[in-house]
Amino acid sequence: MVDMLPAAVTAGDLPLELEALQAFALEQNRLACVLWEQLESLQHQIAQLNRARFGASSERLAGQAELFDAATDIPVPPEPAKVQVTGHTRKGRPALPKDLPRTRIEYDLSDEQKAAFDALERIGEERSETLHYEPSRLTVIEHIRFKYAAKKDGESTIVTASAQPSPLPKSNASASLLANILVNTYVDHLPLNRQEMRYARRGIHLPRATLCEWKLAAAELLGVLMPPLRAHQLQAPRMHVDDTTLPLLEKGRKTTRTARLWGYLGAGQREENGVWVDHPPAVVFQFAESRAGSHPQGYLRTYKGYLQADAYSGHEALYETGDIIAVGCWAHCRRRFFEIAKTQSRPGLAAQALQWIAQLYAIESRINHKTPDLKYAARQAEALPVLAKFRQWLEGNVIGLPTQAPLAKAFGYALRHWQALIRYTESGVLLPDNNALERQIRPIALGRVYRRFAVIEG
Numbered sequence: 001m002v003d004m005l006p007a008a009v010t011a012g013d014l015p016l017e018l019e020a021l022q023a024f025a026l027e028q029n030r031l032a033c034v035l036w037e038q039l040e041s042l043q044h045q046i047a048q049l050n051r052a053r054f055g056a057s058s059e060r061l062a063g064q065a066e067l068f069d070a071a072t073d074i075p076v077p078p079e080p081a082k083v084q085v086t087g088h089t090r091k092g093r094p095a096l097p098k099d100l101p102r103t104r105i106e107y108d109l110s111d112e113q114k115a116a117f118d119a120l121e122r123i124g125e126e127r128s129e130t131l132h133y134e135p136s137r138l139t140v141i142e143h144i145r146f147k148y149a150a151k152k153d154g155e156s157t158i159v160t161a162s163a164q165p166s167p168l169p170k171s172n173a174s175a176s177l178l179a180n181i182l183v184n185t186y187v188d189h190l191p192l193n194r195q196e197m198r199y200a201r202r203g204i205h206l207p208r209a210t211l212c213e214w215k216l217a218a219a220e221l222l223g224v225l226m227p228p229l230r231a232h233q234l235q236a237p238r239m240h241v242d243d244t245t246l247p248l249l250e251k252g253r254k255t256t257r258t259a260r261l262w263g264y265l266g267a268g269q270r271e272e273n274g275v276w277v278d279h280p281p282a283v284v285f286q287f288a289e290s291r292a293g294s295h296p297q298g299y300l301r302t303y304k305g306y307l308q309a310d311a312y313s314g315h316e317a318l319y320e321t322g323d324i325i326a327v328g329c330w331a332h333c334r335r336r337f338f339e340i341a342k343t344q345s346r347p348g349l350a351a352q353a354l355q356w357i358a359q360l361y362a363i364e365s366r367i368n369h370k371t372p373d374l375k376y377a378a379r380q381a382e383a384l385p386v387l388a389k390f391r392q393w394l395e396g397n398v399i400g401l402p403t404q405a406p407l408a409k410a411f412g413y414a415l416r417h418w419q420a421l422i423r424y425t426e427s428g429v430l431l432p433d434n435n436a437l438e439r440q441i442r443p444i445a446l447g448r449v450y451r452r453f454a455v456i457e458g
Contacts (some may be wrong), residue, residue: 130237237392241307259288262285270429276373306429310434336410356386361384367379373428
């Protein structure tokens with residue numbers, strides 16, 4: 001890193017001796033290379049910031065099907081097959097689901113219309129359907145507990161029937177209302193102030209403070225589901241792990257700091273009596289104050305199997321015993337090349353790398369709905385040859401790249417983690433990337449827009 005700009009050199013500053021002049025020229029060349037690497041890195045950072053602030057979120061490039069020049073001893077990136085798009089035909093409006101309740105409304109001629117004819121005979125009817133929406137409504141359930149004056153063995157007492165009007169003590173919220181608040185908050189990302197307004201339109205005043213108390217109390221009730229959910233999850237043939245940021249506000253601090261929400265997804269298939277059976281997927285999110293590797297290590301301490309994750313160094317301790325096998329994420333690898341290719345006016349090595357990865361995903365697209373044994377066979381026959389050529393292409397083109405350049409780092413990421421990246425070909429139960437969990441994390445990112453921070457008191 002160059003800390004300060006070198007002073008301008010004039011002709012009078014040049015040494016007269018030939019050896020000294022050569023040394024001076026070599027030093028200037030070294031300095032120019034350092035500055036060029038810094039410039040390329042800074043330009044890449046600026047392009048990333050501009051894209052994050054103003055650009056599209058889609059990781060798709062125009063002109064990905066172009067061919068590029070390459071040395072004769074380095075494999076040429078495959079050209080994606082052209083997709084034939086047939087002409088679109090209008091299929092009409094889709095029929096409404098048959099299982100929806102239906103209300104029949106009959107329309108007849110008016111008396112004036114009937115009077116205009118000498119005779120009328122009904123010969124049939126024309127039927128059409130409209131989809132109707134009935135707004136949700138609030139009702140009050142009266143819980144009546146009968147009381148009895150009871151006598152036994154000469155003694156009298158009063159007996160009252162038991163009831164549980166609300167899951168929460170000293171609360172008038174039913175289970176369905178609590179569920180609605182949780183769904184509005186965590187599924188539909190509706191802030192409590194908007195929920196308060198929605199209930200007010202229905203004629204009931206529920207302050208957001210009350211909604212918040214009910215939400216927290218309901219979450220505590222649901223805590224009993226965590227042990228069996230986690231036990232089921234840790235029996236999955238395949239686990240995914242990833243994390244996302246969460247602003248944290250602590251008592252006594254005026255500013256927030258960055259905390260983490262770790263996500264764990266257990267899924268996959270296993271063969272039972274010659275039949276492949278799905279392991280019902282289960283997702284658990286766990287709050288942590290940091291991104292320390294001790295958090296996933298503690299959660300997965302009893303797990304044995306495949307772990308799909310990014311190349312975070314904090315995961316390395318998980319693989320030391322051999323009980324957990326690392327599976328890389330091609331989406332993370334692809335993203336590094338994509339961020340570079342997106343900023344280039346002309347396709348280069350980054351765009352070529354995307355073509356190789358696109359070839360792998362084209363294979364996955366064809367076998368997506370097949371059983372794990374058929375996926376394994378297809379990956380061994382089709383994906384492994386592509387991966388071998390891709391590895392040769394990476395090793396041939398990484399030579400000569402500036403070590404600190406973003407492109408060199410993208411090449412280095414793929415080559416350093418190659419064994420984990422190609423491990424998905426060892427089993428049809430595995431996936432090429434961690435997108436299954438990232439799709440579960442995405443709603444949390446949407447909710448961060450209004451859930452400004454988490455709070456720790458005390």
